[in-house]
Amino acid sequence: MGQSIRIAIAGYGNLGRGVEAAIAKNPDMQLTGIYTRRPPSQLQPRLEATSVYSMEALSGHAGKIDVLILCGGSKEDLPQQGPELAALFNTVDSFDTHARIPEYFASVNGPALANRKTALISAGWDPGMFSINRVYGEALLPDGATYTFWGKGLSQGHSDAIRRIPGVAGGVQYTVPVQDALEEVRQGSRPTLTTRQKHTRDCFVVLEPGADPEAVKNAIVTMPHYFDEYDTTVSFITEEALRREHNAMPHGGLVIRTGNTTEENTQVVEYSLKLGSNPEFTSSILVAYARAVHRMHQAGQYGAKTVFDVAPGLLSAKSPEQLRAEDL
Amino acid sequence: MGQSIRIAIAGYGNLGRGVEAAIAKNPDMQLTGIYTRRPPSQLQPRLEATSVYSMEALSGHAGKIDVLILCGGSKEDLPQQGPELAALFNTVDSFDTHARIPEYFASVNGPALANRKTALISAGWDPGMFSINRVYGEALLPDGATYTFWGKGLSQGHSDAIRRIPGVAGGVQYTVPVQDALEEVRQGSRPTLTTRQKHTRDCFVVLEPGADPEAVKNAIVTMPHYFDEYDTTVSFITEEALRREHNAMPHGGLVIRTGNTTEENTQVVEYSLKLGSNPEFTSSILVAYARAVHRMHQAGQYGAKTVFDVAPGLLSAKSPEQLRAEDL
Numbered sequence: 001m002g003q004s005i006r007i008a009i010a011g012y013g014n015l016g017r018g019v020e021a022a023i024a025k026n027p028d029m030q031l032t033g034i035y036t037r038r039p040p041s042q043l044q045p046r047l048e049a050t051s052v053y054s055m056e057a058l059s060g061h062a063g064k065i066d067v068l069i070l071c072g073g074s075k076e077d078l079p080q081q082g083p084e085l086a087a088l089f090n091t092v093d094s095f096d097t098h099a100r101i102p103e104y105f106a107s108v109n110g111p112a113l114a115n116r117k118t119a120l121i122s123a124g125w126d127p128g129m130f131s132i133n134r135v136y137g138e139a140l141l142p143d144g145a146t147y148t149f150w151g152k153g154l155s156q157g158h159s160d161a162i163r164r165i166p167g168v169a170g171g172v173q174y175t176v177p178v179q180d181a182l183e184e185v186r187q188g189s190r191p192t193l194t195t196r197q198k199h200t201r202d203c204f205v206v207l208e209p210g211a212d213p214e215a216v217k218n219a220i221v222t223m224p225h226y227f228d229e230y231d232t233t234v235s236f237i238t239e240e241a242l243r244r245e246h247n248a249m250p251h252g253g254l255v256i257r258t259g260n261t262t263e264e265n266t267q268v269v270e271y272s273l274k275l276g277s278n279p280e281f282t283s284s285i286l287v288a289y290a291r292a293v294h295r296m297h298q299a300g301q302y303g304a305k306t307v308f309d310v311a312p313g314l315l316s317a318k319s320p321e322q323l324r325a326e327d328l
Numbered sequence: 329m330g331q332s333i334r335i336a337i338a339g340y341g342n343l344g345r346g347v348e349a350a351i352a353k354n355p356d357m358q359l360t361g362i363y364t365r366r367p368p369s370q371l372q373p374r375l376e377a378t379s380v381y382s383m384e385a386l387s388g389h390a391g392k393i394d395v396l397i398l399c400g401g402s403k404e405d406l407p408q409q410g411p412e413l414a415a416l417f418n419t420v421d422s423f424d425t426h427a428r429i430p431e432y433f434a435s436v437n438g439p440a441l442a443n444r445k446t447a448l449i450s451a452g453w454d455p456g457m458f459s460i461n462r463v464y465g466e467a468l469l470p471d472g473a474t475y476t477f478w479g480k481g482l483s484q485g486h487s488d489a490i491r492r493i494p495g496v497a498g499g500v501q502y503t504v505p506v507q508d509a510l511e512e513v514r515q516g517s518r519p520t521l522t523t524r525q526k527h528t529r530d531c532f533v534v535l536e537p538g539a540d541p542e543a544v545k546n547a548i549v550t551m552p553h554y555f556d557e558y559d560t561t562v563s564f565i566t567e568e569a570l571r572r573e574h575n576a577m578p579h580g581g582l583v584i585r586t587g588n589t590t591e592e593n594t595q596v597v598e599y600s601l602k603l604g605s606n607p608e609f610t611s612s613i614l615v616a617y618a619r620a621v622h623r624m625h626q627a628g629q630y631g632a633k634t635v636f637d638v639a640p641g642l643l644s645a646k647s648p649e650q651l652r653a654e655d656l
Binding site: 285 | 589648
């Protein structure tokens with residue numbers, strides 16, 4: 001057993017909290033500190049013993065951290081932090097704006113290469129484990145079709161969109177795969193499915209006093225991009241029911257590849273997740289990839305990387321010999 | 329588009345036939361020939377244009393083959409062919425005697441390293457894709473448990489065992505996961521399951537004229553290792569029904585990892601296969617790994633490798649840029 005891997009956390013929201021919990025589950029790692037933009041004394045880490053520092057202290061701690069896990073958001077935080085911090089640290093992040101990944105990759109790759117650092121971007125489950133399964137599926141069944149379904153799960157972006165509507169005091173939105181579509185896909189017939197045919201959206205909304213339910217409902221179901229292309233249900237609930245029944249962050253989904261190896265034979269590969277907590281599972285993935293990043297850096301593999309570049313064995317705390325004997 | 333990858337096949341049973349079919353689905357590859365121990369003129373390849381050679385011709389063709397896919401069996405063929413051919417070619421095989429993998433790895437690693445070749449052993453779906461999912465599951469959810477279920481599918485080894493019983497003219501055996509056990513595992517309670525609780529075995533048997541059904545049935549259900557630890561059903565059918573209803577080679581199974589990221593939150597990851605043809609899917613995997621082996625060899629990564637050493641992106645015909653833009 002070598003020295004333990006020294007991990008630090010930049011940003012302490014749901015994801016940062018999850019990373020703190022995940023490090024405690026991995027005996028070959030230690031958490032050296034949490035870095036925050038808030039006043040450090042305001043933070044309450046899970047473990048009292050965890051050190052909390054101001055984000056400004058990071059650059060002075062470069063020699064004490066093997067991998068820095070960036071737990072900021074993809075919209076505001078990572079586009080700035082990713083390139084900056086990849087010049088100083090080996091990093092892992094969960095950048096998840098799919099359309100901007102090539103641009104983000106390039107912005108991180110330059111500083112990482114120039115400073116001989118390893119920066120893994122866009123880890124998590126989608127992008128991340130789902131992406132890996134899309135690639136495996138395509139490679140193993142080149143004559144086929146890939147389907148990604150999300151849910152049942154709470155969508156943060158859609159819940160936020162509901163809460164911005166006038167008259168809404170609170171609310172959550174669940175994305176739900178359409179069972180008939182799922183079953184059709186599993187039969188291997190490679191159906192063409194519209195957005196509406198794949199998912200429904202279920203909203204649970206608390207109204208402000210005096211708000212008009214019909215107006216709120218109409219504002220939701222007609223909202224462009226977010227709801228207008230889906231079959232959306234809106235249920236009105238009390239503030240108390242929202243707190244009691246909708247306080248968890250479950251999510252999940254499926255990646256299905258169906259294909260033919262010959263005309264006669266259809267093959268179906270399915271990868272599915274049922275997550276009690278979406279941020280905690282994402283965090284757990286980031287921590288496993290931190291182990292891989294540490295090893296890739298030690299092997300001299302610098303620059304920006306994605307999950308496609310990481311051999312499965314690098315994620316495991318086991319040695320290659322042990323993996324071959326126990327897991328193959 | 330670079331030069332196409334030149335693949336050859338050693339051994340032409342179900343697996344070799346599947347590899348021939350799979351190469352035709354991958355436009356960046358070409359099949360240079362099939363090598364057989366039988367008289368080459370006796371072989372009927374899928375495509376008339378495919379060249380068939382005697383196995384002895386192989387060593388003279390080293391410069392014309394980028395990757396040789398070994399399609400022999402794990403019991404007799406590969407222990408000898410694997411080390412011999414890894415001295416001359418980059419190879420991919422499906423060695424699947426789990427308990428002997430470390431020994432086989434060592435026997436292939438020496439000659440491959442000494443001759444600067446890359447030899448990927450034990451590809452397929454188990455060992456192979458199931459192994460990868462066991463490793464990912466453990467790494468992402470270190471506080472958890474892994475379950476592998478096989479079936480519903482035709483087991484070649486168990487079908488062979490039935491056919492060796494006196495009085496049996498023909499027969500097949502299907503391995504079937506126990507649904508209640510599966511559902512219990514999916515709940516995340518990490519049950520301890522005995523062999524009997526996980527799978528049942530369904531046998532369909534054709535009797536020889538005058539054979540005693542009770543004696544045959546008893547010989548099957550009490551057979552050590554193969555059947556005695558399972559709930560086994562035996563159905564007697566006609567020769568014609570066997571040919572008509574049991575001539576396919578379906579298989580599949582599931583790898584499930586359940587675990588907790590915190591005390592409150594359970595996470596479930598499930599990878600499942602429903603295969604119309606077991607050998608064709610295995611072959612398709614071997615061909616995708618041949619692409620990876622070719623690239624690893626070009627990058628100077630010599631010696632024996634397993635699926636744990638192969639980054640997912642190496643399997644894909646797409647470039648890293650394309651993968652990041654389209655699949656991440």
